[in-house]
Amino acid sequence: DFMGALSEVSAAFGSSEEELDACLTNGIIHFSPHIEKILKEGQLRVEQVQHSERTPLVSMLLHGPPGAGKTALAATMAMESEFPFIKLISPETMIGMTETQKVNAIHRVFQDSYKSPLSVIVMDDIERLLEYTPIGSRFSNTVLQALAVLLKKQPPKGRRLLVLTTTTRRHVLEEMDLMDSFSSELYVENLRSLEEVNVVVKNLKLFKLDDDRRTAIATLAKRGIEGKLSISIKRLLMTIEKARQDTDLIGRFVSDMDNI
Amino acid sequence: DFMGALSEVSAAFGSSEEELDACLTNGIIHFSPHIEKILKEGQLRVEQVQHSERTPLVSMLLHGPPGAGKTALAATMAMESEFPFIKLISPETMIGMTETQKVNAIHRVFQDSYKSPLSVIVMDDIERLLEYTPIGSRFSNTVLQALAVLLKKQPPKGRRLLVLTTTTRRHVLEEMDLMDSFSSELYVENLRSLEEVNVVVKNLKLFKLDDDRRTAIATLAKRGIEGKLSISIKRLLMTIEKARQDTDLIGRFVSDMDNI
Amino acid sequence: DFMGALSEVSAAFGSSEEELDACLTNGIIHFSPHIEKILKEGQLRVEQVQHSERTPLVSMLLHGPPGAGKTALAATMAMESEFPFIKLISPETMIGMTETQKVNAIHRVFQDSYKSPLSVIVMDDIERLLEYTPIGSRFSNTVLQALAVLLKKQPPKGRRLLVLTTTTRRHVLEEMDLMDSFSSELYVENLRSLEEVNVVVKNLKLFKLDDDRRTAIATLAKRGIEGKLSISIKRLLMTIEKARQDTDLIGRFVSDMDNI
Amino acid sequence: DFMGALSEVSAAFGSSEEELDACLTNGIIHFSPHIEKILKEGQLRVEQVQHSERTPLVSMLLHGPPGAGKTALAATMAMESEFPFIKLISPETMIGMTETQKVNAIHRVFQDSYKSPLSVIVMDDIERLLEYTPIGSRFSNTVLQALAVLLKKQPPKGRRLLVLTTTTRRHVLEEMDLMDSFSSELYVENLRSLEEVNVVVKNLKLFKLDDDRRTAIATLAKRGIEGKLSISIKRLLMTIEKARQDTDLIGRFVSDMDNI
Amino acid sequence: DFMGALSEVSAAFGSSEEELDACLTNGIIHFSPHIEKILKEGQLRVEQVQHSERTPLVSMLLHGPPGAGKTALAATMAMESEFPFIKLISPETMIGMTETQKVNAIHRVFQDSYKSPLSVIVMDDIERLLEYTPIGSRFSNTVLQALAVLLKKQPPKGRRLLVLTTTTRRHVLEEMDLMDSFSSELYVENLRSLEEVNVVVKNLKLFKLDDDRRTAIATLAKRGIEGKLSISIKRLLMTIEKARQDTDLIGRFVSDMDNI
Amino acid sequence: DFMGALSEVSAAFGSSEEELDACLTNGIIHFSPHIEKILKEGQLRVEQVQHSERTPLVSMLLHGPPGAGKTALAATMAMESEFPFIKLISPETMIGMTETQKVNAIHRVFQDSYKSPLSVIVMDDIERLLEYTPIGSRFSNTVLQALAVLLKKQPPKGRRLLVLTTTTRRHVLEEMDLMDSFSSELYVENLRSLEEVNVVVKNLKLFKLDDDRRTAIATLAKRGIEGKLSISIKRLLMTIEKARQDTDLIGRFVSDMDNI
Ligand SMILES: Nc1ncnc2c1ncn2[C@@H]1O[C@H](COP(=O)(O)OP(=O)(O)OP(=O)(O)O)[C@@H](O)[C@H]1O
Ligand SMILES: Nc1ncnc2c1ncn2[C@@H]1O[C@H](COP(=O)(O)OP(=O)(O)OP(=O)(O)O)[C@@H](O)[C@H]1O
Ligand SMILES: Nc1ncnc2c1ncn2[C@@H]1O[C@H](COP(=O)(O)OP(=O)(O)OP(=O)(O)O)[C@@H](O)[C@H]1O
Ligand SMILES: Nc1ncnc2c1ncn2[C@@H]1O[C@H](COP(=O)(O)OP(=O)(O)OP(=O)(O)O)[C@@H](O)[C@H]1O
Ligand SMILES: Nc1ncnc2c1ncn2[C@@H]1O[C@H](COP(=O)(O)OP(=O)(O)OP(=O)(O)O)[C@@H](O)[C@H]1O
Ligand SMILES: Nc1ncnc2c1ncn2[C@@H]1O[C@H](COP(=O)(O)OP(=O)(O)OP(=O)(O)O)[C@@H](O)[C@H]1O
Ligand SMILES: [Mg+2]
Ligand SMILES: [Mg+2]
Ligand SMILES: [Mg+2]
Ligand SMILES: [Mg+2]
Ligand SMILES: [Mg+2]
Ligand SMILES: [Mg+2]
Structure with a gap:
C-alpha cells in the first residue's frame, strides 16, 4: 500500500526537513508579485511529476544573483510538495570531501530517491558542488560528468523525481553544456525598487x-x-x-x- | 550448432533488452519519412554484418541535437537485428567510476561480443563516456585511446560485430580524430515543421x-x-x-x- | 548558564589569546584618526553579532598593502570582543600541510566555534591559506571551495559567529568570486604623510x-x-x-x- | 649453430605470424605499380640488416592516410623476411594498460629481439601507442621517451634488428623530434584514379x-x-x-x- | 646562563661551519671597494638582530649574476656573526627529495633556530629550492608557500633570527610576490674593469x-x-x-x- | 697509496669501458682537422682537472646536429683520460624508469665519482634524461633540478671530476637556464664538403x-x-x-x- 511505502521511505532514508527549515529562518517576504509566480510555477512542476507517466523526471534550475533568495524558494517548493522523499544536497555537508566522495554522496541521494514513488531533491549551489572557480575556469570534471548523467537519467519504472537546483552561475552551466539537462529554468531577481x-x-x-x-x-x-x-x-x-x-x-x- | 551457440551467448553474457526497452518508453512516432529512412539504413547495416566476410566490423554513428531521439532509434535498430548478443554501453551505469574502470567495463563488453558469431553493441552518449566538457576541452584521454582502438579492432575469425554509437558532439569526435573509426554516420534531426x-x-x-x-x-x-x-x-x-x-x-x- | 558555557568553551577548545598577543608586540600607535575609525567599525560588528538573531554570521575583510597593520588590527578587534571563543587561523601553523590537512584544520576551528554561543575567528593572510601565487595564478582550489562554503555557512541555531579575515590581495578574492561571501570590508592604509x-x-x-x-x-x-x-x-x-x-x-x- | 638458434628463438619468444596474417585478410591487391615498389624497398632493407655489420639497426616508417594499407604492407614485409624473430607491437593488445605497462610491454619485445641474431619488429599505429590526440596535443611523454631511445638503441654485438613502424600522423612525429630516429620513410598512398x-x-x-x-x-x-x-x-x-x-x-x- | 645556552645550541643542532667553509675555498679577494661595503652592511644587520627587540627577525637577499660570489659573501657574513646557531640550507643536500621533504627539511632548520637566542640561516640558491625553471615558469608552489610564511614568521619571544638568502633570479621572486618578505636586499656585481x-x-x-x-x-x-x-x-x-x-x-x- | 686507491675504485664501482667501446663501433674517422681540435680540447680539460686545485669540477658540453658524432667523441675523450673512475650515464639504461628513479641513478653515479681522486662522467643525450619534447615543451623538472645542482656541486675535498655532456638541443638547455652550469662548450659539426x-x-x-x-x-x-x-x-x-x-x-x- 502507498501509505506504507511512504512511511517506509522516510524511515529508511530520513528526510532533510530540518536543514530545509534552516534555509528559511527569515521566512519568505512577499515583497513583489514575482515571488508568488515563482512559487506557483514550482507547484505546477510538482503536479506534473505526480501525474504524467511520460515524464517521470523533471528538473528545474533556479538561478539569479547572490543572495536573491534562490535557496529559500527552492526549499519552500520542496517542503510544499509533501512528497515522501525530500532531500537536500548541499556543499555545506561536503567540506573537505574528495571529488569521488562528493560524487558518491550525490549518487547515493539519487539512488535513494529511486526507491520512493515520488521524490524531490534540492541540489543547492551547484557551482560549489562542481568546485567551480573563474580563475582558470577550474572545476571538478568528475562531479560534472556525474551530474550531467544523473540530471538526465530516468528513474526506474514507477518512480518519479523532481530535481530543484540553484546557482548564481547559469552561464557557466551553459558553457559546460549542462543546460540541456534541465527541463525548465526560473530566474530569481534582486529587489529593484x-x-x-x-x-x-x-x-x-x-x-x-x-x-x-x-x-x-x-x-x-x-x-x-x-x-x-x-x-x-x-x-x-x-x-x-x-x-x-x-x-x-x-x-x-x-x-x-x-x-x- | 548455431542455435546452441546463440542460447549459450545470451546465457553467458545476459542481454541489455530491458535497458534498451527503457529507452523506448514513449515508442517511435513516425512524424516524418526521415524516421523510416534512418531505420532502413540500420537494417541494411545489420544485413551487411551478417553476410559479408570481408567486413566483419561495421560501426555507425548516430548524431544530432540533444533529445532528437538518437538513443531511441539506436535501441530500435539493435533490437530489430535479433543478433544473439545485444548490449548497451551507457554512461548511466558508470557514474563515479574511474577512467580505468570505465575502460575496463567497455573493453569487457567488446571482448564478450567477440564470443558471439553476431553481435551488436549500442554505445550511448559517447561524449559522456569520454567525460568531455567544452570548458578547456577536457576529456578522458584514457577512454579516448581505448575507444579509438576498439572501434577499429577487427573481431576474431568467424565473429561479426555492429557498433551503434550516439552523440550530440560529432564535431568533437572530428577534432579527436575519431571520425575515421566509423564506417558510416547518420544524422538524426529535430522536428522542423x-x-x-x-x-x-x-x-x-x-x-x-x-x-x-x-x-x-x-x-x-x-x-x-x-x-x-x-x-x-x-x-x-x-x-x-x-x-x-x-x-x-x-x-x-x-x-x-x-x-x- | 551562560557563564558556565563560557568557561566550558575555553576549557574545551583553548583560545588563541597568546598568538593574538604576539601579533601586537609593537602595540597600536594612533598615528592617524583612520585607526580609531577602523577599530570602532570592528566594535560595531561585534555588537551586531551579539544582538541580532537574523544575522547569526557576520564576516569582515580587512585588506590593504603589505605591513599596513591588518593582522594587528584584526587581533585587537578580536581580543576586545571578549567572546568566549576567540581563535586564530594562521598559515604559520600550517607549514608543510597538504591541502586536505589545511581544509581539515580550518574546518575544525569553524566546527569548534559552533559550540560556543558567541565566537570570533581571525583568519590571517587568506591568500597564504589559499596557497596563491601570481605566476600562473596558482592556488589551492580545495581550500578555496572549503572557504567559499564556510564563509557563507550559518552557524547552528542559537550560535553566532564573527569572522575577521585579512589579505593583501583583495582583487584576487574578487577574481575568485569570494568577495560575495563577506558581509563587509575595511581598507587598512599605509602612512602617507x-x-x-x-x-x-x-x-x-x-x-x-x-x-x-x-x-x-x-x-x-x-x-x-x-x-x-x-x-x-x-x-x-x-x-x-x-x-x-x-x-x-x-x-x-x-x-x-x-x-x- | 644458426638453425638451432633460430628454432630456439621462436620457441622462447613465440612469434606474431598469426596476428600479422590477420592484418592481411583481404590480401594485397596490386592496383598500382606503387605497391610493388614499396614491397621491394622493404626487401632491400631486410637484406641490409642481414648483411651490413656497420648498421645493425635499421628502422623504417610507413606513413599515409587512414586505411591506405600501411599495416597490411608492413605485415607483408615482415613475413617475407623470414627472420627467426618476427613480432607485432600493436595498441590492440594494450587497451587499458597504464603508460608504464605499455612501456614495459614495448621494452620487452625489443629486449627479446636482442636475443635473436636477426629480428623484425612491426610497430603498428605509433600514434596510438603514444596515446596522441590533437585536442591539446596530448600524448604519453613516458611512451615517447622510451620510443625515442629504443628506436635509436643499437642491439648488442652480433644482433641485428629491423623496425617497421606505421602511422597516419607523420607530422606529429616531426613535431616530437622523433623523425631523426628513423633510418628511412615510405609514403603509402590512397587510390587516386x-x-x-x-x-x-x-x-x-x-x-x-x-x-x-x-x-x-x-x-x-x-x-x-x-x-x-x-x-x-x-x-x-x-x-x-x-x-x-x-x-x-x-x-x-x-x-x-x-x-x- | 647565556654561555651555557650557546654551547647547548651547537651541541643539539650541530653547525654548518664546515659546509660554509667549503663555499670559501678560494677566499674573498678584495678586487673592489664594493666587496668591503657588502660585508659591512652584513655586519650592521647582525648587530640590529642582536640589539633591537622590536625586530626579532631580519631577512636579507643577496642577488646578482651567476658566479658573482653571492654564496661566498653570505657564508662570510654568517661566519663572522659568531651567533651560536649558524646553518646552511642548500639545494645540494636535497637532491631527489620530494617537495614535501624539502619543505620539512627547511622547516626543521627554522624550528631549530627558534631554540637559540641568536641564529643565522644561510638559504642558498633559493630558485633551486623553489625548483624554478623559466620554461613554462614551473616551480614548487609547496616550497614557495612554506618560504613565504617562514620568511615572515616571527621567532618566539626572546629569540632573534637573521636569514641570508642568495639568488640569481630576483625578478622571479618579484613575480612570486616574495620580495615583500625581505627586510633588505644587496646587489652583488660582476667584475667590470x-x-x-x-x-x-x-x-x-x-x-x-x-x-x-x-x-x-x-x-x-x-x-x-x-x-x-x-x-x-x-x-x-x-x-x-x-x-x-x-x-x-x-x-x-x-x-x-x-x-x- | 694512489695506485691502491685506483684499483679499489674500479673494483668498487665497476667501469663503463665496455659501453663506451660500443659507442665507437665505427671508430673515429679523421675526415676534417676539426676532429683533431675537438679531441685536443678534451685532453686539455682532462689535464686541468688533474692539476688545478682551485677548479676541482670542470664540466663540458658537446653539442651539434643529430648523428654528428658527439657520443663517439665524448667516449673517446673519457677513455683517453685513463682516470680510475669512468662512467657513462645513458638514457638507454633508464627506459621505463620513473623520474625519481632516474634522479637516483644519476645521483648515485655522481656520489660514486666523489670516492675517486679523479673521475670522468659521460652524460649522454641530456635532453633524453630530461625527458624533453618540443610539443608543449614538456620535460621532467625533477631531473632538471637535480642536474642543475649536480653540474655545479663541487666534489668533496681532494676529489676532482670532469663531466662530459652531449646534446642536440643546446638552445633548450639555454631556455632552462642550464648553460650557466657548464664550464665550457664544444660544437660538433656535420660533414659539409x-x-x-x-x-x-x-x-x-x-x-x-x-x-x-x-x-x-x-x-x-x-x-x-x-x-x-x-x-x-x-x-x-x-x-x-x-x-x-x-x-x-x-x-x-x-x-x-x-x-x-
Ligand atoms: N521573498 C523571499 N524570497 C527568498 N528569500 C527570502 C524572501 N523573503 C525573505 N527571504 C529570506 O532571505 C534569505 C535569502 O537567502 P538565500 O540563502 O535563500 O539566498 P540565495 O539566493 O540562496 O543566496 P546565495 O546566492 O548566497 O546562495 C533567507 O534568509 C530567506 O528566509
Ligand atoms: N520518431 C522518434 N524517434 C526517436 N524517439 C522518439 C520518436 N518518437 C518518439 N520518440 C520518443 O522520444 C524520446 C527520445 O529520446 P532519446 O533519449 O532517444 O533522445 P536522444 O536524442 O537520445 O536524447 P539525448 O540527446 O538527451 O541523448 C524517447 O522517449 C522516444 O521513445
Ligand atoms: N596603528 C597601527 N596599526 C597596526 N599596526 C600597528 C599600528 N601601530 C603599530 N603597529 C605595529 O605594526 C605592526 C603591523 O604589522 P602587521 O603584521 O599587523 O601588519 P600586516 O598588515 O598584517 O602585515 P602583512 O601584510 O605582512 O601581513 C605590528 O607590529 C603592530 O604592533
Ligand atoms: N595493395 C594493398 N595494400 C594494402 N592493403 C591492401 C592492398 N590490397 C588490399 N589490401 C587490404 O586492404 C586493407 C588495408 O587495411 P590496413 O589496416 O592495412 O590499412 P591501414 O593503412 O593500416 O589502416 P589504418 O590507417 O586504419 O591503420 C587490408 O584488409 C588489406 O588486406
Ligand atoms: N670578492 C669575492 N667575492 C666572492 N667570492 C670571491 C671573491 N673573491 C674570491 N671569491 C671566490 O669566488 C668564488 C665565488 O663563487 P660563489 O659560489 O660564491 O658564487 P655565486 O655567486 O654563489 O655563484 P652561483 O651563481 O653559481 O651560485 C668562490 O670560490 C670564492 O671563494
Ligand atoms: N670523426 C668522427 N666523429 C664521430 N664519430 C665518428 C667519426 N668517424 C666515425 N664515427 C662514427 O660515427 C658514429 C657517430 O655516431 P654517434 O652516436 O657518436 O653520433 P651522435 O652525434 O652521438 O648521434 P645522436 O645525435 O644520435 O646521439 C659512430 O658510429 C662513430 O664510430
Ligand atoms: Mg543559496
Ligand atoms: Mg541519448
Ligand atoms: Mg598580516
Ligand atoms: Mg593500420
Ligand atoms: Mg651560489
Ligand atoms: Mg649520441
Whole structure:
C-alpha cells in the first residue's frame, strides 16, 4: 500500500526537513508579485511529476544573483510538495570531501530517491558542488560528468523525481553544456525598487514609527537610488540588522543603502 | 550448432533488452519519412554484418541535437537485428567510476561480443563516456585511446560485430580524430515543421477534440513559428505533458511552444 | 548558564589569546584618526553579532598593502570582543600541510566555534591559506571551495559567529568570486604623510632630543618625500630600528627613508 | 649453430605470424605499380640488416592516410623476411594498460629481439601507442621517451634488428623530434584514379558481368569523380561490400562512391 | 646562563661551519671597494638582530649574476656573526627529495633556530629550492608557500633570527610576490674593469713575472675589452686555472678572456 | 697509496669501458682537422682537472646536429683520460624508469665519482634524461633540478671530476637556464664538403676501385650538392651501407646522397 511505502521511505532514508527549515529562518517576504509566480510555477512542476507517466523526471534550475533568495524558494517548493522523499544536497555537508566522495554522496541521494514513488531533491549551489572557480575556469570534471548523467537519467519504472537546483552561475552551466539537462529554468531577481525595499523594512519592523520608515525611504528616493537599485534580499537583511545596532537608525540605514 | 551457440551467448553474457526497452518508453512516432529512412539504413547495416566476410566490423554513428531521439532509434535498430548478443554501453551505469574502470567495463563488453558469431553493441552518449566538457576541452584521454582502438579492432575469425554509437558532439569526435573509426554516420534531426508537431500531438492525444488541436497548431502558425521551428522530440514530449497539467491546455501549450 | 558555557568553551577548545598577543608586540600607535575609525567599525560588528538573531554570521575583510597593520588590527578587534571563543587561523601553523590537512584544520576551528554561543575567528593572510601565487595564478582550489562554503555557512541555531579575515590581495578574492561571501570590508592604509611618520618616530623614541627628530623630518620634507610617501607601519618600524644601530642616527634614518 | 638458434628463438619468444596474417585478410591487391615498389624497398632493407655489420639497426616508417594499407604492407614485409624473430607491437593488445605497462610491454619485445641474431619488429599505429590526440596535443611523454631511445638503441654485438613502424600522423612525429630516429620513410598512398578502383572492383568480383563493372566505372567517370578522387583501399572495400548487400548493385556503388 | 645556552645550541643542532667553509675555498679577494661595503652592511644587520627587540627577525637577499660570489659573501657574513646557531640550507643536500621533504627539511632548520637566542640561516640558491625553471615558469608552489610564511614568521619571544638568502633570479621572486618578505636586499656585481681583473690575476699568481701580467692586461685593454667587460669571479677563476695548464699562458689567458 | 686507491675504485664501482667501446663501433674517422681540435680540447680539460686545485669540477658540453658524432667523441675523450673512475650515464639504461628513479641513478653515479681522486662522467643525450619534447615543451623538472645542482656541486675535498655532456638541443638547455652550469662548450659539426665525404667513403672501402669512388664524388659535385651539403657521419654511414647492398653501387649512392 502507498501509505506504507511512504512511511517506509522516510524511515529508511530520513528526510532533510530540518536543514530545509534552516534555509528559511527569515521566512519568505512577499515583497513583489514575482515571488508568488515563482512559487506557483514550482507547484505546477510538482503536479506534473505526480501525474504524467511520460515524464517521470523533471528538473528545474533556479538561478539569479547572490543572495536573491534562490535557496529559500527552492526549499519552500520542496517542503510544499509533501512528497515522501525530500532531500537536500548541499556543499555545506561536503567540506573537505574528495571529488569521488562528493560524487558518491550525490549518487547515493539519487539512488535513494529511486526507491520512493515520488521524490524531490534540492541540489543547492551547484557551482560549489562542481568546485567551480573563474580563475582558470577550474572545476571538478568528475562531479560534472556525474551530474550531467544523473540530471538526465530516468528513474526506474514507477518512480518519479523532481530535481530543484540553484546557482548564481547559469552561464557557466551553459558553457559546460549542462543546460540541456534541465527541463525548465526560473530566474530569481534582486529587489529593484524602493517600494519593494519598503515592504521588507516594514515587515521586519526596523523602525518603531511608520514616519521614520517613510522618511528613510523618501531620503533614499531623493538621493536618486531608485534608478540604479539592485539589492539582494540577503544583503538587505544584513543592512537592516546592522542599522538596528546603531543609535542613529535612519542615518545608518540610509548611508549604508547608499554605499551598496 | 548455431542455435546452441546463440542460447549459450545470451546465457553467458545476459542481454541489455530491458535497458534498451527503457529507452523506448514513449515508442517511435513516425512524424516524418526521415524516421523510416534512418531505420532502413540500420537494417541494411545489420544485413551487411551478417553476410559479408570481408567486413566483419561495421560501426555507425548516430548524431544530432540533444533529445532528437538518437538513443531511441539506436535501441530500435539493435533490437530489430535479433543478433544473439545485444548490449548497451551507457554512461548511466558508470557514474563515479574511474577512467580505468570505465575502460575496463567497455573493453569487457567488446571482448564478450567477440564470443558471439553476431553481435551488436549500442554505445550511448559517447561524449559522456569520454567525460568531455567544452570548458578547456577536457576529456578522458584514457577512454579516448581505448575507444579509438576498439572501434577499429577487427573481431576474431568467424565473429561479426555492429557498433551503434550516439552523440550530440560529432564535431568533437572530428577534432579527436575519431571520425575515421566509423564506417558510416547518420544524422538524426529535430522536428522542423508544424505538420510534424501536429502528428506528435495527435498521436499523444493531448487534446480530446481534434478542433482544439487544429486551433492550437493554427495559432502557432499565425505567430510565425514555422520558420524558426526546431524542437527535439524529447522537449516536445515534455511540453505536451506539462500542458496536460494545466486547465488551459491550448493556452499553456501555445505559449510554451512559443517560448522555446 | 551562560557563564558556565563560557568557561566550558575555553576549557574545551583553548583560545588563541597568546598568538593574538604576539601579533601586537609593537602595540597600536594612533598615528592617524583612520585607526580609531577602523577599530570602532570592528566594535560595531561585534555588537551586531551579539544582538541580532537574523544575522547569526557576520564576516569582515580587512585588506590593504603589505605591513599596513591588518593582522594587528584584526587581533585587537578580536581580543576586545571578549567572546568566549576567540581563535586564530594562521598559515604559520600550517607549514608543510597538504591541502586536505589545511581544509581539515580550518574546518575544525569553524566546527569548534559552533559550540560556543558567541565566537570570533581571525583568519590571517587568506591568500597564504589559499596557497596563491601570481605566476600562473596558482592556488589551492580545495581550500578555496572549503572557504567559499564556510564563509557563507550559518552557524547552528542559537550560535553566532564573527569572522575577521585579512589579505593583501583583495582583487584576487574578487577574481575568485569570494568577495560575495563577506558581509563587509575595511581598507587598512599605509602612512602617507610626514606628520604620521613623525607621530610614530616620537612614540618609539628614536631620537633622544626632540630637535633631532624635527631636523630629520624637516630634512625629509625638504627632499620632497611628502608627495610620494607611502610606507607601511611595519617597514617604518624596521627602518627606525635599523637606524638605531647606527652612530649617525639622523643620517641613516633620512637616507633609508629616502631610498624606500 | 644458426638453425638451432633460430628454432630456439621462436620457441622462447613465440612469434606474431598469426596476428600479422590477420592484418592481411583481404590480401594485397596490386592496383598500382606503387605497391610493388614499396614491397621491394622493404626487401632491400631486410637484406641490409642481414648483411651490413656497420648498421645493425635499421628502422623504417610507413606513413599515409587512414586505411591506405600501411599495416597490411608492413605485415607483408615482415613475413617475407623470414627472420627467426618476427613480432607485432600493436595498441590492440594494450587497451587499458597504464603508460608504464605499455612501456614495459614495448621494452620487452625489443629486449627479446636482442636475443635473436636477426629480428623484425612491426610497430603498428605509433600514434596510438603514444596515446596522441590533437585536442591539446596530448600524448604519453613516458611512451615517447622510451620510443625515442629504443628506436635509436643499437642491439648488442652480433644482433641485428629491423623496425617497421606505421602511422597516419607523420607530422606529429616531426613535431616530437622523433623523425631523426628513423633510418628511412615510405609514403603509402590512397587510390587516386578510376583505373585503380577498377582493378580492385574486378579483383573482388563485385559484379558478375564485366559490362556492369564497366558501366559503373563509366558512370563515375561521367560524374567527374576522377579529378577529386582519393579513397583508401580500406574504405573502398567497405563500399564494395555494402553495395553487395543491395539489390541495385550499380546504383548503390555509384552513389556511395560519389558521396565519399 | 647565556654561555651555557650557546654551547647547548651547537651541541643539539650541530653547525654548518664546515659546509660554509667549503663555499670559501678560494677566499674573498678584495678586487673592489664594493666587496668591503657588502660585508659591512652584513655586519650592521647582525648587530640590529642582536640589539633591537622590536625586530626579532631580519631577512636579507643577496642577488646578482651567476658566479658573482653571492654564496661566498653570505657564508662570510654568517661566519663572522659568531651567533651560536649558524646553518646552511642548500639545494645540494636535497637532491631527489620530494617537495614535501624539502619543505620539512627547511622547516626543521627554522624550528631549530627558534631554540637559540641568536641564529643565522644561510638559504642558498633559493630558485633551486623553489625548483624554478623559466620554461613554462614551473616551480614548487609547496616550497614557495612554506618560504613565504617562514620568511615572515616571527621567532618566539626572546629569540632573534637573521636569514641570508642568495639568488640569481630576483625578478622571479618579484613575480612570486616574495620580495615583500625581505627586510633588505644587496646587489652583488660582476667584475667590470680590467683593474679589478688585474687584482685577481695578481692575487692568484697566474704569472711568475709582473711584466707578463701587465702585458696580458695591456693586450686585453688594446683589444677594447674594457667597455663590454662583465665577468663573474667564478668564471675568472676558471679561466685563470685553465690558462695555467697551457704552455702559452699569456696567449691562452688573453684569447679566453676575449671569447667570454 | 694512489695506485691502491685506483684499483679499489674500479673494483668498487665497476667501469663503463665496455659501453663506451660500443659507442665507437665505427671508430673515429679523421675526415676534417676539426676532429683533431675537438679531441685536443678534451685532453686539455682532462689535464686541468688533474692539476688545478682551485677548479676541482670542470664540466663540458658537446653539442651539434643529430648523428654528428658527439657520443663517439665524448667516449673517446673519457677513455683517453685513463682516470680510475669512468662512467657513462645513458638514457638507454633508464627506459621505463620513473623520474625519481632516474634522479637516483644519476645521483648515485655522481656520489660514486666523489670516492675517486679523479673521475670522468659521460652524460649522454641530456635532453633524453630530461625527458624533453618540443610539443608543449614538456620535460621532467625533477631531473632538471637535480642536474642543475649536480653540474655545479663541487666534489668533496681532494676529489676532482670532469663531466662530459652531449646534446642536440643546446638552445633548450639555454631556455632552462642550464648553460650557466657548464664550464665550457664544444660544437660538433656535420660533414659539409664533398672532400670530407670522400675521405669517409675511401676509409670505409665502399668501392673496390678508386675510379668508381672518384666518379661517384664527381657526379655529386656536378649535381651541385656541394653548396647545400650537410650530412651527419651517422647518416653517411647508413647511406654507404645501404648502397653496398645494391648491385648498382654508384647509382644508388649518388641518388641517395642527392635525396638527403
Ligand atoms: N521573498 C523571499 N524570497 C527568498 N528569500 C527570502 C524572501 N523573503 C525573505 N527571504 C529570506 O532571505 C534569505 C535569502 O537567502 P538565500 O540563502 O535563500 O539566498 P540565495 O539566493 O540562496 O543566496 P546565495 O546566492 O548566497 O546562495 C533567507 O534568509 C530567506 O528566509
Ligand atoms: N520518431 C522518434 N524517434 C526517436 N524517439 C522518439 C520518436 N518518437 C518518439 N520518440 C520518443 O522520444 C524520446 C527520445 O529520446 P532519446 O533519449 O532517444 O533522445 P536522444 O536524442 O537520445 O536524447 P539525448 O540527446 O538527451 O541523448 C524517447 O522517449 C522516444 O521513445
Ligand atoms: N596603528 C597601527 N596599526 C597596526 N599596526 C600597528 C599600528 N601601530 C603599530 N603597529 C605595529 O605594526 C605592526 C603591523 O604589522 P602587521 O603584521 O599587523 O601588519 P600586516 O598588515 O598584517 O602585515 P602583512 O601584510 O605582512 O601581513 C605590528 O607590529 C603592530 O604592533
Ligand atoms: N595493395 C594493398 N595494400 C594494402 N592493403 C591492401 C592492398 N590490397 C588490399 N589490401 C587490404 O586492404 C586493407 C588495408 O587495411 P590496413 O589496416 O592495412 O590499412 P591501414 O593503412 O593500416 O589502416 P589504418 O590507417 O586504419 O591503420 C587490408 O584488409 C588489406 O588486406
Ligand atoms: N670578492 C669575492 N667575492 C666572492 N667570492 C670571491 C671573491 N673573491 C674570491 N671569491 C671566490 O669566488 C668564488 C665565488 O663563487 P660563489 O659560489 O660564491 O658564487 P655565486 O655567486 O654563489 O655563484 P652561483 O651563481 O653559481 O651560485 C668562490 O670560490 C670564492 O671563494
Ligand atoms: N670523426 C668522427 N666523429 C664521430 N664519430 C665518428 C667519426 N668517424 C666515425 N664515427 C662514427 O660515427 C658514429 C657517430 O655516431 P654517434 O652516436 O657518436 O653520433 P651522435 O652525434 O652521438 O648521434 P645522436 O645525435 O644520435 O646521439 C659512430 O658510429 C662513430 O664510430
Ligand atoms: Mg543559496
Ligand atoms: Mg541519448
Ligand atoms: Mg598580516
Ligand atoms: Mg593500420
Ligand atoms: Mg651560489
Ligand atoms: Mg649520441
